[in-house]
Amino acid sequence: MEGFNDILSRLYEMTAISTLADTPAFLLMYLIAFGLLYLGIVKKYEPLLLVPIAFGVLIANFPGGDMGVVQADSAGFVTLSDGSREVIWDMPLHKIAHELGIMNYLYYALIKTGLLPPIIFMGVGALTDFGPMLRNLKLAIFGAAAQFGIFAVLICSLLLGFTPQEAGSLGIIGGADGPTAIFTTIKLAPHLLGPIAIAAYSYMALVPVIIPLVVKLICSRKELMINMKEQDKLYPEKLEIKNMRAVKIIFPIAVTTIVAIFVPTAVPLIGMLMFGNLVKEIGADTHRLFEVASNGLMNAATIFLGLCVGATMTASAFLNLQTLGIVVGGFLAFALSIASGILMVKVWNLFARKKINPLVGATGLSAVPMASRVCNGISTKYDPKNHVLNYCMASNIAGVIGSAVAAGVLISFLG
Amino acid sequence: MENLGLGFLLMGVGMLTVFCILLIVIYGSRLMIGLINKIAPEAPAPAPRQAAFNAAPVLEAAVAQLTGGKGRIVKITEL
Structure with a gap:
């Protein structure tokens, strides 16, 4: 029985539910994403842009998904998952993808470069x-x-x-x-x-x-x-x-x-x-x-x-x-x-x-x-x-x- | 307050630049149009194609029938 409880506890920790319960701000972000999706899909307000933006908001705010963009501070430092800090501009793109997720790879390669x-x-x-x-x-x-x-x-x-x-x-x-x-x-x-x-x-x-x-x-x-x-x-x-x-x-x-x-x-x-x-x-x-x-x-x-x-x-x-x-x-x-x-x-x-x-x-x-x-x-x-x-x-x-x-x-x- | 001075400076420089660039674009384009009109006016449009069939007899017959033979066609112009 103890083993079963342990498995359940690990499953609970694996999902985003535990973090969502601790940080309700994510729920507000989902509401914003749904609102933007509604405007894009139903009201047809610039759907070609609002739909991808809204979906980006949604997937960026799932804890553990690693899809949110990590902004470097004014000196260019970002905090990695192990707590260490590195200058983003010294990191090769494959390391950005590995450490910060693919969305950061896309952001720093395509957006931050102004491409x-x-x-x-x-x-x-x-x-x-x-x-x-x-x-x-x-x-x-x-x-x-x-x-x-x-x-x-x-x-x-x-x-x-x-x-x-x-x-x-x-x-x-x-x-x-x-x-x-x-x-x-x-x-x-x-x-x-x-x-x-x-x-x-x-x-x-x-x-x-x-x-x-x-x-x-x-x-x-x-x-x-x-x-x-x-x-x-x-x-x-x-x-x-x-x-x-x-x-x-x-x-x-x-x-x-x-x-x-x-x-x-x-x-x-x-x-x-x-x-x-x-x-x-x-x-x-x-x-x-x-x-x-x-x-x-x-x-x-x-x-x-x-x-x-x-x-x-x-x-x-x-x-x-x-x-x-x-x-x-x-x-x-x-x-x-x-x-x-x-x-x-x-x-x-x-x-x-x-x-x-x-x-x-x-x-x-x-x-x-x-x-x-x-x-x-x-x-x-x-x-x-x-x-x-x-x-x-x-x-x-x-x-x-x-x-x-x-x-x-x-x-x-x-x- | 220092930033505010920068703001007004940017407003002055920015609006002046935008106006100047668009004025250059406007008058530069007018100059370009004038030059192109002189140097390379468009080739004359090709002559209108001949109608596939001669419509005059058909129109004359229709007019004669409608006017009891009194009316006649003076000129046919393609629109």
Whole structure:
């Protein structure tokens, strides 16, 4: 009988139940994982990213599973299972896998090196059409105004006591660009990667709620009814594009060169974005590269990125006041970015003859193409004939470039 | 307070950089479009293909029937 009790006791210790009973914080993490899975699967909020992230959260929080990411301290030390401490950067990858589990292997090989966000950016580039921006070049400037939220929240975060690196990572959520937010956070404050990625992707998924909210607060009905096509007829664009294919091929090469000269730290993002776009625009000759960049490679990168980001959200790393600050600050960054884009359009309209619908400013943050679709929905609600999609896409795509440049500036100064 | 100064500096430098880069992209692209329009305007589109069959007699017959022989086709334009 004693032997049987011993076996039962060992079985109990083998399972995660004993640790779960001692540390209820894990149960809270499961609830968060289930909540995110619900949002991804049932509500379809960015399911391609929220589902892997949520599943990563789930598997990272099973005691004994060794799937949670172990963050190195500021000196690069991690604590191993036998209690000894080693500098993570001196550990070969096979030792990381053996001592800390495969998720740490993936995290330190693919995420901490900054490899996956640029690969995803390459896929985004392969799926992006710069045509609407090239046809409405002037509107691209609103992609710059909408980056104001990044820096405003950076200052607010500093006032709340975040370090400059943490504040920069928090502010970049306002760029509304997942890979950019992750890339910047990896460089500046890797210990905040989980909550920042979750906040960035959650708010991107909530673009259909946040944009109408901000627009309703600061735009009048008259402004929202400005018809861009009628304005085009009244004040036609003088520059006509005769050879769009040539322009589209030269554009990514030119933009990469310009950004590389002025903000070299943004090149991993902008360079890969433009490379992906270039292989798309060349056409049949590079079609195989386009296929890989926009499908297989991007999807594989998304899986590993999502799982690893989720795995950084262990109970000890996630359940603290900083996370709450990130959730609130992220929303503020998003809302301010939208508002600043709109306000710049309003100022523009004070001086320009050709009026611009303020919704074009609201799409200056990235979140392509969802932000443009949402704004088109708002404009057609006021006037069913007023389609602003193509105009919004111009500032929306410029916002991708703008947020990557802003990230480059933050990394240069704070990295 | 020192950090706050850094924050405002970053805001100034960051917004200025983003605006400058996008302005360069905008005006650089306009310049590029102008050059391409001059150097390599797109080859003229190929002539529209001949219709598979001559539709004129059919249309003339239909118009004659509908108008009692009074109407006639002056011009047929492909849309």
